[in-house]
Amino acid sequence: MPDSPFREIRDLALFSQMADENFSALMRGAYVQNFPAQIELITEGNPSDFLHVVLSGSVDLFSAWNDRETSLATVRPISTFILAATIKDAPYLMSARTLEKSRIALIPSQDVRAVFDIDGNFARAIVTELAQCYRSVIKAQKDLKLRTSLERLANYLLRQQRRAGGAESFDLDFEKRRLASVLGMTAENLSRAFKGLQPYGLEVDGTRITITNQAEFERFAKPNPLIDDGST
Amino acid sequence: MPDSPFREIRDLALFSQMADENFSALMRGAYVQNFPAQIELITEGNPSDFLHVVLSGSVDLFSAWNDRETSLATVRPISTFILAATIKDAPYLMSARTLEKSRIALIPSQDVRAVFDIDGNFARAIVTELAQCYRSVIKAQKDLKLRTSLERLANYLLRQQRRAGGAESFDLDFEKRRLASVLGMTAENLSRAFKGLQPYGLEVDGTRITITNQAEFERFAKPNPLIDDGST
DNA sequence: TCCCACGATTGATAATTGTCAAGCCAACAA
DNA sequence: TTGTTGGCTTGACAATTATCAATCGTGGGA
Structure with missing residues (x-):
C-alpha cells in the first residue's frame, strides 16, 4: 500500500x-x-x-x-x-x-x-x-450577535492582518462577495462598510487593505480574545 | 463516600x-x-x-x-x-x-x-x-444568518410547541426579555414580532401561546430539520 | 389596602441593513 | 483589438431592526 x-x-x-x-x-x-x-x-x-x-x-x-x-x-x-x-x-x-x-x-x-x-x-x-x-x-x-456589520468587518480585518503577518498592508484572502456572506451581510453593504471604516484609518484598493491608523482602528473595532483569537 | x-x-x-x-x-x-x-x-x-x-x-x-x-x-x-x-x-x-x-x-x-x-x-x-x-x-x-427575526420567532414557537407535547396551546418556558436575547433581537421587537405573526394564525396571551392555524403558521415558518430538529 | 418595581407593550423616530437597478472595471477569449 | 463576462461599486429606495420615552398591568411588600 x-x-x-x-x-x-x-x-x-x-x-x-x-x-x-x-x-x-x-x-x-x-x-x-x-x-x-x-x-x-x-x-x-x-x-x-x-x-x-x-x-x-x-x-x-x-x-x-x-x-x-x-x-x-x-x-x-x-x-x-x-x-x-x-x-x-x-x-x-x-x-x-x-x-x-x-x-x-x-x-x-x-x-x-x-x-x-x-x-x-x-x-x-x-x-x-x-x-x-x-x-x-x-x-x-x-x-x-454582539456586533454590527461594521464592527464585524473591522475585527475581521484585524484578524486577517494578524494571519498575514501583522504588517500595515495585506491582502484579502477571498473575494468580497464571499466575505460578505461570511460576515452575514450583502455584498452591497460590505462595499459601504469598507467606506464606513475609512474615517477610522482604513484604505482599500481592490483586494489590498491598508490600516493607516492602527490605534484608531483598534479603538473602533475593540477586538476581544474571547471572540477574535483563533487559538484559545 | x-x-x-x-x-x-x-x-x-x-x-x-x-x-x-x-x-x-x-x-x-x-x-x-x-x-x-x-x-x-x-x-x-x-x-x-x-x-x-x-x-x-x-x-x-x-x-x-x-x-x-x-x-x-x-x-x-x-x-x-x-x-x-x-x-x-x-x-x-x-x-x-x-x-x-x-x-x-x-x-x-x-x-x-x-x-x-x-x-x-x-x-x-x-x-x-x-x-x-x-x-x-x-x-x-x-x-x-438565514432567517429574519419573524421567522426565527415562528420556528422557535414550533420547536417549543413540540417540546411541550405538540398541543395547539402551550406556554413559553422563559421570560420574553430573555427569549428576545436568545433570538437575537430586542424585547421591543419581540413584542412586535408576536403581533406580526398573528395574521399567520398565532394568538398570544401573556406567556400562553396558541397556534390557531397550524398549517398556515408552518407555511410561513418553513421549519427545517437541519435547523430545527433537536436530535439529529 | 396601597404603592412600588419590573417586565411587557406601544408609539415615534432613527439607524441599520437589504433590494433593485445601473454603471464601472478588470480579466479573458475570440 | 474588441466584446463579453462577472465581480464590485454606487445610488435610490424599502424593509427591518434598534432606540428612546411613555404607559400599562401584575405581583409582591409595606
Whole structure:
C-alpha cells in the first residue's frame, strides 16, 4: 500500500497518535482525489459517507434555506471537515464546495467510527478537534450577535492582518462577495462598510487593505480574545 | 463516600460507560451545591476550573461585549456545560447564571482531564457530547444568518410547541426579555414580532401561546430539520 | 389596602441593513 | 483589438431592526 500520499494525513494532530494498524485500516478504504474549483463536494441533508481532509486548495462550507444562502466557514489545508456528522452518523448540516482547485482525501465514515470505537488515542484526538471546532462556532455566534456589520468587518480585518503577518498592508484572502456572506451581510453593504471604516484609518484598493491608523482602528473595532483569537 | 447524590450523574450518557474507579475518582473531588436564582456561576475569560452539571433548575449561558449582552443557550437538567473549555483547559467563552433556584454539581476540570486521558470510554462519551453541542451551535448559526427575526420567532414557537407535547396551546418556558436575547433581537421587537405573526394564525396571551392555524403558521415558518430538529 | 418595581407593550423616530437597478472595471477569449 | 463576462461599486429606495420615552398591568411588600 502506497502510504506516501497519506503521510501528511498521518501528521495531522487528529491522526498522529493512533495505532499504526488502525491508521492503516483507515487509509485502506480512503482515497485522494483532485477537484476543480466550484465543485459541490457534499450537500446538506445527505448522510455523511466520508470524512473529508483538505490537502490543498480550500473549501467553502455553506448552507441554504428558503432561497437564501450563507457561508459558514472556510476550510484550509490541512484540516478535516464534517467530523461531527461522521461521528454521530447524522446528516450533513452544511454543504461544501471547492473554492479553487483542491486535493481532498475521503475516508469512509464507517471506518472512522469503527476505529473510533477501538482506539482511545484516536477518540481523544477527536475530542480535541471537536472542542476546537465548537469554540470556533461559539466565537462566530458571539461575533454575529454582539456586533454590527461594521464592527464585524473591522475585527475581521484585524484578524486577517494578524494571519498575514501583522504588517500595515495585506491582502484579502477571498473575494468580497464571499466575505460578505461570511460576515452575514450583502455584498452591497460590505462595499459601504469598507467606506464606513475609512474615517477610522482604513484604505482599500481592490483586494489590498491598508490600516493607516492602527490605534484608531483598534479603538473602533475593540477586538476581544474571547471572540477574535483563533487559538484559545 | 456517599454516592447517592452522584447517582443521577452516573446515569448521564457522558458518565455511564466509564470505569467505576474512574467515576469514583471524578466524584471524589466533586461537590453539589444549591444556588439561588440570578447567581453568576462562571464569568467568561476565567480559567475553567470546574465542569458543571445542572441537576435541577436552569442556567443561562450568555456573553457580553462592549456593553452589549446576549444569551446563547439555556442549560436544563440533566446536562453539563462548558465541557469544551474544561477539556481544552482554555478560558470560558461564555458566562453562566442561574435562571432559578438550581442544584449544580461541580467537578474539578483537572480531574476530568486526567480521567479523559486514561479512560477511552469516557473519551468516547465526550466526543458524542461535543459533537452534539457543535451541531446545535451550527444550527443556531444557520437560524441566525438565514432567517429574519419573524421567522426565527415562528420556528422557535414550533420547536417549543413540540417540546411541550405538540398541543395547539402551550406556554413559553422563559421570560420574553430573555427569549428576545436568545433570538437575537430586542424585547421591543419581540413584542412586535408576536403581533406580526398573528395574521399567520398565532394568538398570544401573556406567556400562553396558541397556534390557531397550524398549517398556515408552518407555511410561513418553513421549519427545517437541519435547523430545527433537536436530535439529529 | 396601597404603592412600588419590573417586565411587557406601544408609539415615534432613527439607524441599520437589504433590494433593485445601473454603471464601472478588470480579466479573458475570440 | 474588441466584446463579453462577472465581480464590485454606487445610488435610490424599502424593509427591518434598534432606540428612546411613555404607559400599562401584575405581583409582591409595606
